[in-house]
Amino acid sequence: MTDEQRAAYPTGLRERKKRRTRDALLHAALDLFTTQGYEETTVDEIVEAVEVSQRTFFRYFASKEEAAFAIQEMVESSFLSELRRRPAEEAPFDALRGAVLCAWNSIGETIEELVTVELHMRTYRMIESTPSLLAAHLRRCADLENQIALLIARREGLDVDEDPRPRVAVAAFCGVMRVTGQLWGRGRESGVDSLRALTEAYLDQLGPALAGNWRTESGATAG
């Protein structure tokens, strides 16, 4: 259970107030970030909108950056629990593939209490198009990759330090995921559907892409 989820069921007035302050700060931050840009938004502007002190902002979020990733954080832990729920018979790669698609299907339920799906999508695109946030995003992905590799290894009864396959498979999978994420962020269609379609098409091309000679085989299948 994450802090966010625990905080979703406040007991007393103090907890409710705390939650309201955090939600207001997060909302104001994401709203400002996505409308006028991340770098262009100062913490002072955020706290001004919520009418709290700057010090308070930094008590809820360790950094300005952390606020930008608050929703992403929830989506990732949602993916991890989907992956843990996958049937043991499934091959590793199929389990990974199934887990992302499921996580995206249920994205609404995951974040509904905090923000609209639309704001989340806008935030994602902002992250992809802001260099410093993209850097942070990739580092978070690396952490996630590590966790996934451990999960996959355990599923298969392997040790990640003995057998390269868990890490290698997860690296390839996450690599493709990032490519689709970036393409989707740069593209025009911003719905979850187009992201899913892109992901499925690209994952299907992983095998063929690694095969020896491309010139003797058939060409494009997605665009």
Add this chain to the structure above:
Amino acid sequence: MTDEQRAAYPTGLRERKKRRTRDALLHAALDLFTTQGYEETTVDEIVEAVEVSQRTFFRYFASKEEAAFAIQEMVESSFLSELRRRPAEEAPFDALRGAVLCAWNSIGETIEELVTVELHMRTYRMIESTPSLLAAHLRRCADLENQIALLIARREGLDVDEDPRPRVAVAAFCGVMRVTGQLWGRGRESGVDSLRALTEAYLDQLGPALAGNWRTESGATAG
């Protein structure tokens, strides 16, 4: 030709002085970073060691971060030129594999004028173990990935926006490269040889790792 390489052949006294200042700053920075840590080192400490003003540091390096990646920058462009030099008959994945191994073989010649290979290795490990630098490193890798994908696509006469295979293959390749880089950074052996051995072993496992059921096949081949 990069700025560094052009600056390696100075014409006048002014250029030589400029180069000496830059080299001194870079050396002092990397030395301090690797001995006392990146975050623990202030720009003031660096400029104090070289006896220039802080303002001067920021004229040579856009940021403290940029100094940390100066060598990496050279290595990356060295990899790219190795890749361009690969025979056209080679399959895409083989070309990528060959290019990294060649780039690492000639790493000494690439950076010899600036720093020792040993300092570069220490710097690499520092980058891998410093969260904020790791983030920046991954973003740089993403940029590089994009360039590589364009190169591979051109080699094969494809359009990256039409055929997913260039991006997908490069993503998988770079994913494995990062895994080996991280493992090497965390490990005990710090030579180029151990990095190369690890890379070869892991790249060999890419095919098997994506194949359906791992439990019916043979196990570990690298440690």
Add this chain to the structure above:
DNA sequence: TGTCAACTGTCAGAGGCTGACACTAGTGTC
């Protein structure tokens, strides 16, 4: 030698972030 342009230093300041300390307002207790 003198002029021009490039490089550098100083100064002032914005913006992210932190520690210390005092104050306010919920919480649990008698």
Add this chain to the structure above:
DNA sequence: GACACTAGTGTCAGCCTCTGACAGTTGACA
């Protein structure tokens, strides 16, 4: 219901990265 306790907050003061403006210095070149 009055009490002390504690979590949450604001204020202030300061560090560090990075930038703009302006002035001083030093090679380059006629």
